[in-house]
Amino acid sequence: MTTIYDQRYIKLVERLIEIRQEVQFTQVDLALSLALDQSTVSKVENFDRRLDVIELFDWLKALGYSPKKFLHDIGWLDQETNNGIPALPVPGKAEPFIEDGIVKGTIIEMAWRGQRKDVVIEGLPVQDYLAMEVHIASMFKALNTSTNSKSREVIAYALQGAISSHPDVNPSDIYHHIIYRLYLREYNRTQADRSWVRAGGEAIELFLEKHYNSVLQNHGICLVWLSSDPKRASALSEMGIQDMVGESKLDIALYGRLEDELVLFGGIHVKASLAERVTDDVPCSRAMMEKGYASYLLTFDAKSYPPPTGDLVNYGEFGTLNEPSNKRDYIESHGDFSACFCYNTRTVPSAPSTKSGKKILVSTFSPGKDQLPKEVVRAWKQFRSLRSF
Structure with missing residues (x-):
């Protein structure tokens, strides 16, 4: 018996297919991100299986698409005036x-x-x-x-x-x-x-993997970009925290070489800007640190306000020491990450001491000035010394 769908649902699925194609995902790519079989994606797109509301949000998350914008696209919410058209x-x-x-x-x-x-x-x-x-x-x-x-x-x-x-x-x-x-x-x-x-966010993760692997290889350290949900789940499972954090986010895993074995000793949560929800990473980061793993936040802290009210200066979102934003509190007050490495030179770094003891470190990728390699090497040495292999 053929199921007859409401035209509103047909429009919803058709828009999902368009978005998948726009971000250059195949059905296999989407299935991998959702930890599903390709046949499941095919059935949904061919109207042989119906999505529920929870699945819809999961699919939009996997595609990197705003649920609010999606509802605007299909006419379920009124369109808002966009004053953020970029220069x-x-x-x-x-x-x-x-x-x-x-x-x-x-x-x-x-x-x-x-x-x-x-x-x-x-x-x-x-x-x-x-x-x-x-x-x-x-x-x-x-x-x-x-x-x-x-x-x-x-x-x-x-x-x-x-x-x-x-x-x-x-x-x-x-x-x-x-x-x-x-x-x-x-x-x-x-x-x-x-x-x-x-694509813009994933490009940073891909860039970091290639850049730091060339910098850290002589120290026996490598970075692995967790480019799919199965890879991420495998890393979380290896740390023994998958059941604790569920779908929490981790972008890059840090491995140290011990003879012929690669040992996971930490990870990096990557944000192009702090407009992305850092709170999604906090449960995973806390669980990692409780288990003795290094957990770093790395951000470009990219934020400029567009005209007519903005001047396009890329000040970022951490605020200052005297007027901090609540996003600065993630590190300096709550200590939700081992450290934050920020690659916006306008960002104000942490004071010599903070409430949590954790700091925002600001630098460029220039050799000798970048503070991340030294910290990662230190973390690997400490991890190795505290574990019996």
């Missing part, structure tokens, strides 16, 4: 940023609703930016006709190239003002802002 770089438009008669960086000309809005990138020469813009724009534009490349991989490659060639420039500005805005300007195979929601 986009004008091709080839940049000039020196001069302060006290000294060239200190680049002013990138942005276009926003027919107006000019400027963004300053300190420490980045104009000619270097213009060459970077052409190169990155061409890579993102190529995604529009390519069926073999994944957006997250191309974004990660662009990020790695920009940061490695200018390691002392604020990494958060590179990610937020150059990589992100060029992607929105050039990518059009699907809706760029929706594609970015998932």
Whole structure:
């Protein structure tokens, strides 16, 4: 007997299929993220199986899509006026940023609703930016006709190239003002802002895995990106906390080499910005630390307020020592993470002492200045000394 579905439900499923295609997920990719069989996804999309409301939210989470926006898309909530339309770089438009008669960086000309809005990138020469813009724009534009490349991989490659060639420039500005805005300007195979929601975050995780594996390999340490729910579940199970934390989030696992064996000794929770829900990571982080594992928060703390009220300066969301945000409390007051490594040089680091003893450490990826490798090496040595292998 054929089930006859309400047109509202048909529209819901059709929109789910569109989103899956927009983020370049196959049915197999989605099934892996949900720890399901591919046949289950196929049955839902072919209207042979009906989703309940809990499953719907799980699917949207796996696709990296806002439930509120989804309900707007299918007409179940009234659309809200979007005042956050991003400013986009004008091709080839940049000039020196001069302060006290000294060239200190680049002013990138942005276009926003027919107006000019400027963004300053300190420490980045104009000619270097213009060459970077052409190169990155061409890579993102190529995604529009390519069926073999994944957006997250191309974004990660662009990020790695920009940061490695200018390691002392604020990494958060590179990610937020150059990589992100060029992607929105050039990518059009699907809706760029929706594609970015998932691809932009995963690109950071992929970049971190490749970058730090090259830095830490001589110390016998490797990072493993937990790119699917089964991989994440395996790492949580290895630490003995899977039953304690359920679907809690962990993005990267830290392993130390002991002879021919890799030993899990910690992990990294990755956030492009603190607008992402850090509270989702806290239960897992606390459980990890209680079991003796290192649990770090790593963020680009990327946040600038758009015009007309914002000035596009990427101040982030931690606030200051005198006027802290509640997000600073996760580390300094509550000690929810072993440490927070922040790659926005405008973020105010923690004072020498904090209530919890845990700190926000601010740096770039420049060799010798990046504080994460030294801390991870210390954590591995400590873990190894306290365990009998």
